[in-house]
Amino acid sequence: MTRSGRVVLGMTACARTLESVREREGPAPMPCSPTTVRRFLGWAAQYRVSRTGDRTPFMSVPDDLLRASFQTLVPHLRTFVRAHLEAKYGPEFQQRLSRTGERPFSDRDPRALIKASLAEWEQAFRDNTPSQVKQYLHMLRDVANRHAHHETFNADEVDHALRTIRLLALAIGGSHAALELDRLISRSPASPTEARSQVPRSSKRQAPRSDGALDPDLLDADSAVNQAVLCPACRSKVFKVWPLGWDAHAAFACKGLPPGVPESRKRDFRARFARLFR
Secondary structure: OOHHHHHHHHHHHHHHHHHHHHHHHOOOOOOOOHHHHHHHHHHHHHHHHHHHOOOOOHHHOHHHHHHHHHHHHHHHHHHHHHHHHHHHHHHHHHHHHHOOOOOOOOOOOHHHHHHHHHHOHHHHHHHHOOHHHHHHHHHHHHHHHHHHOOOOOOHHHHHHHHHHHHHHHHHHHOHHHHHHHHHHHOOOOOOHHHHHHOOOHHHOOOOEOOOOOEOHHHOOHHHHOOOOEEOOOOOOOEEOOOOOOHHHHHHHHOOOOOOOOHHHHHHHHHHHOHHHOO
């Protein structure tokens, strides 16, 4: 490795270490604000471009994609946990939170919030929360623990983790909570959106299943219209002439959407799969 490469790696590792410390422990007695960290990463990127011509953003690496996704999830997860525990225990909910882990509870730590929600699931969450939310929490607890211990993730694992975070955000925070995660998923090394962009328009119509339905992951609005298309959410319903009937299916029948009132379910469906609509 060249000297300039070692300098860039050192600068980046230092900035990310300071950033991760601040995420876990809060403001530290050191002259390092979030603005300083971002500026530090910017200088490292400029130095790399000047020396190597490499303009790949640092955020493209799996470690940063996972960190950014968890931090995007935190505000929605914090609101979700606080609302349920406060409804169950009233002012004493803070004491319940303080007893959910060995270390002091931090509502900025996704691992602590996930652990608290699972610890109190039977008492405070089960009766008024969709069961799939618990499944998402279990999956993300393992991902967050692996990420905290600096384990390596392959491209498929990163993509699966990002999509699980998005599903959890959608279930507890609605469609607006998933918008920023959609942008992060599009940067995943295994993101289907990247695969779609590499498929020629002429081949997009050549993805029939045994029942004649087209795979929605390979379609856009122009190639889907008036075709038989598999529901992109539940992947069991076949729309014989897309998009006819999508609104009734989304409002009342689709099992790939979180529970809610019909209008909310339709909005979520339309927002998630906007690329299939003109």
